[in-house]
Amino acid sequence: MAAAFDEMKGHEGDEVRPAYGELAQWLKEVPPDVLDYRRREAELIFRRIGITFAVYGEADATERLIPFDVIPRIMAASEWKTLEKGLTQRVNALNLFIKDVYGAREILRAGIIPEDLVFRNPAFRPEMNGQRVPHDIYVHIAGIDIIRVDADTFYVLEDNARTPSGVSYMLENREIMMRLFPELFSRHRIAPVENYPDELLASLKSVAPLTTSKEPTVVLLTPGVFNSAYYEHSFLADKLGVELVEGRDLFVKDEVVYMRTTQGPQRVDVIYRRVDDDFIDPLTFRADSILGVPGLMSAYAAGNVTLANAVGTGIADDKAVYSFMPAIVKFYLGEEPLLKNVPTWRCREEEHLKYVLDHLSELVVKEVHGSGGYGMLIGPTASKIAIEQFRAKLKAEPKNFIAQPTLALSTSPTCVEEGVAPRHVDLRPFVLTGRNGVRIVPGGLTRVALKKGSLVVNSSQGGGTKDTWVLDS
Amino acid sequence: MLSRTADNLYxxxxxxxRAEYLARILDATQRLSALPLAYVGASNEWESAVLTAGCATGFFKLYDEANEENVTDYLAFSTANSSSIRSCFEAARHNARAVRTALTMEMxxxxxxxxxxxKRYGNGPTSREEFSRFLRWVQESSLRFDGSAYRxxxxxxxxxxxxxxxxxxxADNTARILDVKYHLLLPDNERVGGPLDYFQWAAILRSVSALTAYHWVYRDSLKPWLVADLLILKDELPRSLSSCYEAIVRNLDQIAGAYGRQGAAQRQARGMRTxxxxxxxxxxxxRGLHEFISEFITENNRLGGAITEQFLL
Structure with missing residues (x-):
């Protein structure tokens, strides 16, 4: 594989790209030990925050710290504009698609998506059939994973339409960078991200049910302290200024949701829930769930509460459905998709499967419902034995898998043991949809694969994060 | 605020x-047990400590004898005892984590x-000196937490x-000490003034950190009825029943003011204060000191129930 596109230096032999001019200059000026010192300082601050918020078992203390890289990833205003348009289009299409799947099903009748891919999909929720949701919005918060392969080409890798996480890192990374590198900030004009909680709250309030008469009451529903993202939940609730509730804090009476407060029951209008569909209401879904609220779905069906995201959005998260996204965009919006999809072979289809089996050593094979970088095969770096083992798994359950070519994710200069070196990155912008349309805070969470040559950016697999700067033109 | 949040904070x-109180009891008991028998009599101070801590039932399920080793372990480090110092700190930390955003950074x-x-103290002290340091540390930790909340x-x-x-x-802790030791404080006790009791009274005062306060308030040598007066009726002493109820009424009134309504908890607290x-x-x-204290403990528990019912469920 040829050297990947570098965010700072472009392709081999190119000039430094304009957005990185100041940073490249600064990297030349700054002594290596200062960079290293700041890196350790950042780690100390994070450890403190981490200890303050996230530690509850000894072994957890270090695991919970996601490595932070002090060299920012920078995007020019024009690049961001392109992405922003593409993301808005994509999320609009996602919302229309989910509404259609649980409503008129025009896309199925038009034969664009095979019916069984929807109806036999574990993420499909028959309970949502014919059910309207407030303002027809299903995906209020999306975390769309974007990768880049050259100056103009961005691909969507995944549409995270259920309960995407990571936004607290976007906010904290910026805070830390501003503390550690004020001089570098003064040499740039960087679009702020700190307004994300305000934008999120405005979006959530805007989708309150029509029956809400006064200022809507918003809460954040967490599975509780033992959830690995609990830190993010409490962080966000704090920034939003809303109550962080657990299932047992809520109850449903006459199809209305209330929270138990010291002043008696208080009506709840919008629930930003970070609990999966399966656990949200033991009367409707998993009966053994103690994380949910009995009867919540009845209040939802009565239109008395908004769930963000809606129940059943997982259908758009499925990697086989993903492969139809270009067609989905065209079908609902009549537009060409602005963001590309990674070419995808659906192993459920015989011809695709045959191709995949013949080219396993070149492809990335993923489970359709997998996430977190688990259960996947990266052909070019896998051993012969691993490939053969995977071949057996794939043959046994072909419809559980899709395959994609190994894309050369762009690299970005990163502070590592041997100094500053290029490492592969992706980007997760957070796309908010409210009654008045889509809002995206410029930037997102840049994840970086810290191991040399590695393409896996997931934190569970040794990935780190970077601050993401969108320059103001 | 969420009832669960209020419950966690409470x-x-x-x-x-409670952790601090246990540390004080253990500290006072350690002192008493170090005295020659001629000064304290043959009574078992370690058993008395278990009674004062209010966990005799649980203790005797696990141990046959109340001696220094068993009692120290059970009251300070045992995970089998849900009210040991360790369990108290662990429960406190668990509650704090659940309401992280309702606490200040300092708390x-x-x-x-x-x-x-x-964790550094592991499963118990290796020496008496270390145990003394541990008890001091528990009291300091409580003071630091209380101070950071207050400030x-x-x-x-x-x-x-x-x-x-x-x-x-x-209030519950002070009442418990009185409940276990009330017979030492009765004015008609025949052994009044003997050397045996003198050290017992000092121990009682020590376990509510009131030994110095006693001298400041009464400017007199230790008299049992004055000890009782100090622990029950003196507003000046921060751990007296009276002073605790002054504060309980004041805080409940603040809540009632903010919420715009009084309830059963407020009425009950005011009744007891009066x-x-x-x-x-x-x-x-x-009327009988013992009856008075038993009644107080029952009423205090009832108030706890009323607070829970009115706000915390």
Whole structure:
């Protein structure tokens, strides 16, 4: 594989790209030990925050710290504009698609998506059939994973339409960078991200049910302290200024949701829930769930509460459905998709499967419902034995898998043991949809694969994060 | 605020207060047991400590004998005892984590630091010296947490509920000491003034950190009825029943003011406060000290129930 596109230096032999001019200059000026010192300082601050918020078992203390890289990833205003348009289009299409799947099903009748891919999909929720949701919005918060392969080409890798996480890192990374590198900030004009909680709250309030008469009451529903993202939940609730509730804090009476407060029951209008569909209401879904609220779905069906995201959005998260996204965009919006999809072979289809089996050593094979970088095969770096083992798994359950070519994710200069070196990155912008349309805070969470040559950016697999700067033109 | 949040704050304070109380009992007991038998008599101080801590039933399920080793382990380090110092700090930390955003940074640092430090003591002390250091550390941790709450919390319902926890627990603790040791304080006790009792009274005062205060208030040598007067009726003493109820009423009134309504908890607390204010030691002795204290403990528990029902469910 040829050297990947570098965010700072472009392709081999190119000039430094304009957005990185100041940073490249600064990297030349700054002594290596200062960079290293700041890196350790950042780690100390994070450890403190981490200890303050996230530690509850000894072994957890270090695991919970996601490595932070002090060299920012920078995007020019024009690049961001392109992405922003593409993301808005994509999320609009996602919302229309989910509404259609649980409503008129025009896309199925038009034969664009095979019916069984929807109806036999574990993420499909028959309970949502014919059910309207407030303002027809299903995906209020999306975390769309974007990768880049050259100056103009961005691909969507995944549409995270259920309960995407990571936004607290976007906010904290910026805070830390501003503390550690004020001089570098003064040499740039960087679009702020700190307004994300305000934008999120405005979006959530805007989708309150029509029956809400006064200022809507918003809460954040967490599975509780033992959830690995609990830190993010409490962080966000704090920034939003809303109550962080657990299932047992809520109850449903006459199809209305209330929270138990010291002043008696208080009506709840919008629930930003970070609990999966399966656990949200033991009367409707998993009966053994103690994380949910009995009867919540009845209040939802009565239109008395908004769930963000809606129940059943997982259908758009499925990697086989993903492969139809270009067609989905065209079908609902009549537009060409602005963001590309990674070419995808659906192993459920015989011809695709045959191709995949013949080219396993070149492809990335993923489970359709997998996430977190688990259960996947990266052909070019896998051993012969691993490939053969995977071949057996794939043959046994072909419809559980899709395959994609190994894309050369762009690299970005990163502070590592041997100094500053290029490492592969992706980007997760957070796309908010409210009654008045889509809002995206410029930037997102840049994840970086810290191991040399590695393409896996997931934190569970040794990935780190970077601050993401969108320059103001 | 969420009832669960209020509940967590209330119990967080109670656990920290209880840990400190246990440390004081153990400290006082250690002193008593170090005295020659001629000064303290043949009574088993370690058994008395278990009774004062209010966990005799659980203790004797696990041990046959109340000796230094068993009692120290059970009251300070045992995980089988849900009210041991260790269990209290662990429960406090757990509660704090669940309501992280309702605490100030200083409170969190204090309770989290205590919890991390607790691990250093492992499963118990290796020597009496180390155990003394441990007891001092427990008291300092409680003071630090209390101080950080007092100095940094916004004066709103979160603060009032956390204060309520402190005073409800404190009232209960003081009443328990009186309940176990009341016979030492009776004015007609025949052994009054003997050397045996003198050290017992000092131990009682020590376990509520009131030994110096006694001398300041009465300017007299230790007299049992004055000890009872100090612990029950004196507003000046921060751990007296009277002083605790002054604070309970004040905090409940703050809550009622903010919420715009009074409830059963407020009425009940005010009733008890009035009774304490109108009581005189003579009257209490005439009606029976033991009866008075037993009744107080029952009423205090009832108030706890009323607070829970009105706000925390």
């Amino acid at each position: 119990w967080l304070s109670r656990y920290v207060e 969190w640092d204090s309770i989290n630091g205590t919890w991390l430090e607790l 940094t919390m916004l004066r709103s319902d979160a603060y009032w509920f956390s204060r309520l926890g402190v005073y409800m627990e404190r 009774r304490l204010q109108n009581s005189k030691m003579d009257g209490i002795f005439q």
